[in-house]
Amino acid sequence: MSTSLDDIVISGMSGRFPLSDSVDELARNLFSGVDLITESDSRWPKNFCDISSRMGRIESYDRFDANFFGITTEVAEDLDPQIRMLLEVAYEAIMDSENISYYMNLKGPSIVVDTACSSSLSALNLAINDLLLGKTDQAIVGGTHMLFNPIFSQYKQYIGMCSPRGVSAVLDESADGYVKSDAVCCLFLQRANDAHRVYGRVVSARMGMDGYKTCGKFFPSSEAQEALMIEAYKCENIDPLKLTYFEAHATGTKVGDTVEMKAVYKAYCEAPARKDPLPIGCLKSSMGHSEGASGVAAIIKVLISYENESIPPNLNLKNLKQELKPYFPPLLPINKTLPYKPGSIIIKKIKEENNEIQYNYKKQIGVMTEKSVRQLWLLFPGLGGQWTAMAKALMPIKIFADKVEECHQILQEFGIDLKDMLLSEDKTLMSTMTAKFCSTTAIEIALYEVMKAIDMTPDGIIGHSFGEIACAYADGCLSTREAMVVTYIRGRVTESDTKLPKSLMAVVGLSELETLKRCPKGTDIAYSNGLPLHSRYMITSKQPMIDNIEKYVAKPKLRSKKWLSTAVTPEDIDNESLRYASGEYFAHNLVSRVRFYETLKQLPSNAVVLELGPHSLFKRIVTETLPNSTHISLMKKDSNHSNLDLFMSGLATIYELGFNPSIDKLYARVEWPVARNTQSISSLIKWDHSLQYDRKIYPKMYNRVNASDMNVWISPHVKEDAFYYDHRLDGDVLFPATGYLLL
Numbered sequence: 001m002s003t004s005l006d007d008i009v010i011s012g013m014s015g016r017f018p019l020s021d022s023v024d025e026l027a028r029n030l031f032s033g034v035d036l037i038t039e040s041d042s043r044w045p046k047n048f049c050d051i052s053s054r055m056g057r058i059e060s061y062d063r064f065d066a067n068f069f070g071i072t073t074e075v076a077e078d079l080d081p082q083i084r085m086l087l088e089v090a091y092e093a094i095m096d097s098e099n100i101s102y103y104m105n106l107k108g109p110s111i112v113v114d115t116a117c118s119s120s121l122s123a124l125n126l127a128i129n130d131l132l133l134g135k136t137d138q139a140i141v142g143g144t145h146m147l148f149n150p151i152f153s154q155y156k157q158y159i160g161m162c163s164p165r166g167v168s169a170v171l172d173e174s175a176d177g178y179v180k181s182d183a184v185c186c187l188f189l190q191r192a193n194d195a196h197r198v199y200g201r202v203v204s205a206r207m208g209m210d211g212y213k214t215c216g217k218f219f220p221s222s223e224a225q226e227a228l229m230i231e232a233y234k235c236e237n238i239d240p241l242k243l244t245y246f247e248a249h250a251t252g253t254k255v256g257d258t259v260e261m262k263a264v265y266k267a268y269c270e271a272p273a274r275k276d277p278l279p280i281g282c283l284k285s286s287m288g289h290s291e292g293a294s295g296v297a298a299i300i301k302v303l304i305s306y307e308n309e310s311i312p313p314n315l316n317l318k319n320l321k322q323e324l325k326p327y328f329p330p331l332l333p334i335n336k337t338l339p340y341k342p343g344s345i346i347i348k349k350i351k352e353e354n355n356e357i358q359y360n361y362k363k364q365i366g367v368m369t370e371k372s373v374r375q376l377w378l379l380f381p382g383l384g385g386q387w388t389a390m391a392k393a394l395m396p397i398k399i400f401a402d403k404v405e406e407c408h409q410i411l412q413e414f415g416i417d418l419k420d421m422l423l424s425e426d427k428t429l430m431s432t433m434t435a436k437f438c439s440t441t442a443i444e445i446a447l448y449e450v451m452k453a454i455d456m457t458p459d460g461i462i463g464h465s466f467g468e469i470a471c472a473y474a475d476g477c478l479s480t481r482e483a484m485v486v487t488y489i490r491g492r493v494t495e496s497d498t499k500l501p502k503s504l505m506a507v508v509g510l511s512e513l514e515t516l517k518r519c520p521k522g523t524d525i526a527y528s529n530g531l532p533l534h535s536r537y538m539i540t541s542k543q544p545m546i547d548n549i550e551k552y553v554a555k556p557k558l559r560s561k562k563w564l565s566t567a568v569t570p571e572d573i574d575n576e577s578l579r580y581a582s583g584e585y586f587a588h589n590l591v592s593r594v595r596f597y598e599t600l601k602q603l604p605s606n607a608v609v610l611e612l613g614p615h616s617l618f619k620r621i622v623t624e625t626l627p628n629s630t631h632i633s634l635m636k637k638d639s640n641h642s643n644l645d646l647f648m649s650g651l652a653t654i655y656e657l658g659f660n661p662s663i664d665k666l667y668a669r670v671e672w673p674v675a676r677n678t679q680s681i682s683s684l685i686k687w688d689h690s691l692q693y694d695r696k697i698y699p700k701m702y703n704r705v706n707a708s709d710m711n712v713w714i715s716p717h718v719k720e721d722a723f724y725y726d727h728r729l730d731g732d733v734l735f736p737a738t739g740y741l742l743l
Contacts, residue, residue, distance in 0.1 A: 008131050008202040011195040011673070013300050014092035014682035015185030016085050018056035018287045024683035027304045029286075030312035031337060036287040037168060037179050044150045044698035051153050054166025056181030056288035061085060061146065061696075063689035077693055082144040084693070085184040090140050092682035093186040098196035098674070108136045114292070117249075119143065120185075121295030127189055128205045137194065142186040143293030148696040153180055161253060170252045170285040171261075171333055173319040178251035181288030183297045198673040199303040204236040220256055225263035230271065240272045245311060245340060246331075247281040247298050251289045258323045265327035277332040279340075281305070285314040307677055311338040374630075375459035376659065377607050378451070378474060379622070380444050382465025382594075385615030385637065386436045388429065391422035391443060393643035394635070397666055399453045403446035403480070410484045411438060418442055434491025437466055440614060441487040444470035445480065447612040447634060454661040456654065458610075460603065462564045464596050464618070466490055468589055477557040477581035486586055489548045494590070499540040542587045549583030556582035566599045567592050600625045608632065608657055610650075630657060 013023055018036035020026035029036060039046075039054045046053045064084040066076035076084065109130070113123040120143025127139035147153065156162040156177075163169070163177035192198065208228040210221040233240050246264055250257045261280070268278060283294075283301045290297050305311045313336045320328055395401045408418040421429045421439045430436060448470065451458075463471035466487065473483040510518070558580055559565070567589040568578050577584040600621070603609070606628040611618055616633035623631055634650040635643050651661050714721045714735075727736040 007192045008128055008189060009192045009195050009673075010187050010199045010202070010299070010303065011190045011197045012093040012095070012097035012188030012682065013186065013199060013303060013680070014089045014096055015183065015297065015300055016058050016060065016089060017183050017185070017297065018058060018181055021058075021060055022683035023300060023304065023680060026300070027308065027312075030283075030301065030304065031308070031310070033313055033315065034286070035315055037166065037181070039166065042695070042697070043148060048150055048698075049154045050164075051150050051157055052162070052164055052166035052179075055147065055153075055179055056183075056290070058085075058146065058182040058184065060689075061182075062693045063687075064088070064691070064693060065687040065689060066691070067688065073691065081693070081696065082146050082184055086142050086144055086186070088687055089184055089186045090142060092685050093140065093188040095685060096197070096680050096682035097188050097190065098681060106140075108139075117289070117291050117294060119292035119295070120297075122207065124187070124189075124295065124299075125205050125207050128202060131189060131191065137191065139189045140186055141189060141296060142184075143290070143296035144184045145290045145293040146182045146184070147180050148698065150698055163252060167316060168252050168285050168288050169316040170248075170250045170282040170314065171257055171280075171321055171324060172252075172317050173321050175252040175254065175257065175321065178253055178284065179288035181284070181290040181294075183287070183290035183293035185293055185296045185300055187296055187299060192673075196670075196672045196674065197678065200299075200306060204232045204238060206232045206235070220259045222259040222263045222266075225260060226267045229263060229267035240268050241274055241276075243268055243278065245279050245281060245302070245305070247283065247302050249294075249298075250280075250282045251284050258321065261324050261327045261331060265331060269327075269330045274330050277330050279311060279332045279334050279338055280314075281311055281334055282314040282317075285316050286312070305340055309340055311340045313337055374657065375604050375607050376456065376654075377603055377609050378448070378458045378461045379609050379611045379613075379618060380448075380461070380463040380467035380470035380474070381440075381611060381613040381615075381617045382463075382467045383436060383440070385613045385617050386430060386440050387614060387637045388421075388427050389423055389425050389640060390439070390614040390635070390637075391446070393640040394446075394647060395423070396644065397450060397647075398668070399450050399666065400446045403449045404442060406480055407438075407442040407445070407484050410481050411488060414485075414488055416488070432491070433495050434488060437487045437491040438484065441466070441469055441483060443614045443635075444612050445473045445483055448474050450666070451610070451612070453665050454651075454663060455665075456610075456659065456661055458562065459607075460562045460564060462566065462596075462599060462603070464566060465594055466589070467613070468565070468567060469586065470612070471563050472559070472581040475560050475563045475581070477559060478553070482553050485552045486549055489545060489552075490586065490590065493541050493545045493548065494538070497538075497541045497544070538591045542591050545587040545590060546583040549586060553581075553583060556580035556585075559585075564599050564602055566594050566596045569595060597621070597625065603629070605629065608654070608659075610634075610654070 015023055015026070017026045019034065019038070020029050020036065037054050037056050040057060041053060042057065042059065043055075044051075044053075061081040061084070064076055064079075065088065066073055066084075069087055071079075111123070111126065113119050113126065115122040120141065123143070124141045127136075127141050130136045131139060153162055157164055161177050163175075163179050165176060166179055167174070167176075168179045169175040189202075192201070206228055208224060208231075210224040230240075232238075233243075246268065248257075248264070249260055264278070264280070268274060281301065283298050287297075301312070311334050314334050317333055317335055320333065324331075391400075391404055395404070404419065404422060411418045416434070416438060418438060420426075421435055422442065430439065444467065458474070461471050461474050463469075469478070469483050469487050469490075472478040472486075473480070478486065565578075567585070568575075569592075572578050572588075578588060603626060605626050607626060608630045609618075609622050609626070609632070611622075611631065611633045613633075614635050615637040616631075616635075619631045619633065622629055630653075632650050632653050634647045636646055639646065651663065654661055714724055716722055716725050724735065724739060725733050727734055727739075
């Protein structure tokens with residue numbers, strides 16, 4: 001299937017840059033005017049061969065999530081750091097397009113492109129051509145450049161290409177060469193109809209060569225660049241005056257910047273008689289020249305400008321180079337953040353090939369296939385997990401917030417401001433039993449509604465103490481109104497019971513039988529493996545509770561087999577009234593010992609137990625009682641700063657265990673492609689970087705004062721040296737001549 005050029009879009013981007021481990025971090029640094037070029041001896045000793053130790057460095061290259069990609073630690077150690085980072089960055093770029101059903105089982109052509117500084121743009125051009133010809137539906141275009149050997153810098157500084165000061169003074173009178181920089185970055189290209197996000201739309205792509213030049217191949221041709229630019233817009237019938245921003249190759253070399261600006265001026269200003277200024281962006285002034293990766297890096301900067309509707313400032317431009325003044329204006333150097341409405345952009349790279357890519361921004365308003373073999377059980381806790389403002393972190397989840405609002409409206413009839421209790425930091429609001437009961441039940445049924453919405457249907461439910469009210473709701477026995485009113489009645493009845501005797505309670509780490517042997521006569525065990533609240537002394541509250549509940553739950557519903565009661569004993573099986581979620585049942589729950597431990601043992605030994613409450617109360621009890629089980633909680637006490645992350649991490653754990661939560665139902669319906677300024681996904685991905693791999697530091701043996709000090713030891717016991725011993729003559733090991741290249 002062929003397609004038109006305008007149908008090709010960039011839908012994902014990601015990267016690692018100097019002092020920036022994500023595109024979002026790069027954007028913050030660029031707009032803050034941070035100089036990403038730093039001085040360090042992390043690659044080779046300072047002042048080695050008089051080379052400037054200033055460059056744009058990625059310092060996190062020794063981290064990699066090998067396990068995620070199914071790579072052993074040993075193999076990962078031997079991989080080039082650029083390959084390790086490129087794997088993560090490519091995955092991030094794909095995920096950034098919100099193409100979550102995409103798997104890294106790549107089948108199309110895989111090509112390594114080396115055209116010097118234009119490598120990544122040459123790769124982009126090849127990808128665009130394959131998309132145009134219908135040879136592929138989507139493409140990953142990556143660019144990498146990292147410098148671990150100072151010899152290249154030494155040579156280029158010697159011939160005047162690299163700055164001996166290590167200052168990227170692009171377009172400035174003081175410019176004395178470029179500064180090298182690391183970058184590992186990726187773009188994800190798709191057809192517009194398939195894209196869930198559109199960062200930029202390709203409208204023209206051209207490649208060219210300077211051809212023969214009497215001045216030598218290292219001197220660029222202004223005429224060739226000008227011709228390529230004009231060809232790019234004429235062939236696609238693009239009005240050059242609609243170009244509103246030019247991101248330049250400009251590196252800071254003495255000749256190259258002048259030649260390029262002359263070509264830009266002639267192609268986009270003089271020829272079409274431009275009157276308005278044309279802003280010139282120079283990424284390399286901020287981070288240096290990432291050579292083969294610089295084309296994709298420049299595109300990412302442009303897309304950052306699109307997303308933020310402003311262009312970051314160029315750095316180190318104090319006095320415009322004298323040779324450039326005939327072109328400025330109408331060319332305009334960007335010395336401070338420039339407000340910008342996206343239009344057409346030129347990304348130009350020149351070296352042995354001239355590549356020109358033009359973008360036009362058009363404003364836009366993984367699934368498990370098998371169910372887990374393990375059972376999912378919901379656990380609703382009772383008292384003890386409540387805390388002030390405990391709903392605040394999850395209110396951005398609409399399903400949760402709507403249920404909280406519904407509960408709030410119900411309790412307002414009884415003079416209770418539930419939202420105040422759940423969102424306020426005022427601890428006095430949680431001082432009564434009624435407040436503690438009602439706020440906890442509201443949280444539990446709101447969490448259940450979220451689980452229900454994302455299709456997490458439990459195999460069973462179990463509750464502790466008044467957590468059984470939420471069980472009744474989840475079992476379909478109580479409506480939201482009935483559940484909240486029953487909870488309210490429980491609190492009010494117990495608080496108003498003047499006949500309750502004063503008593504003491506204690507938590508004892510013994511079994512039920514051992515505890516009974518040691519207790520004086522008349523002592524009640526309220527909970528077995530639980531919190532000490534229930535006892536026979538609550539008997540005076542039983543009938544008032546039944547009477548009040550029956551006013552609101554006139555026709556109790558039969559409890560299902562999914563609900564394992566922790567209030568009913570084997571002796572109560574024949575009690576018909578306790579088979580229903582009735583006033584009789586909840587009053588029985590109030591006055592009876594909680595049989596949590598005995599009931600918990602009825603769950604499958606490998607059950608996944610999801611505790612739906614404001615805090616994790618039962619992890620230890622669950623895991624000790626069911627050694628092969630997995631306990632998951634979604635909230636933590638006094639942790640509003642992290643509870644939304646904890647909630648989402650809990651859902652991720654559920655997914656990893658083989659369940660398939662419909663996460664998309666947590667969000668409003670999305671119109672594709674998403675609007676500009678939508679948070680990028682690539683910057684949110686968290687990798688396991690707990691392992692540190694070898695850092696590539698240039699050997700100290702190269703920095704010896706005397707040649708006689710330069711002794712190199714080679715051992716067959718060192719993995720890196722083992723291959724030398726494969727070079728033999730008549731059975732004897734002979735050091736290969738080519739081995740000197742590696743010393």
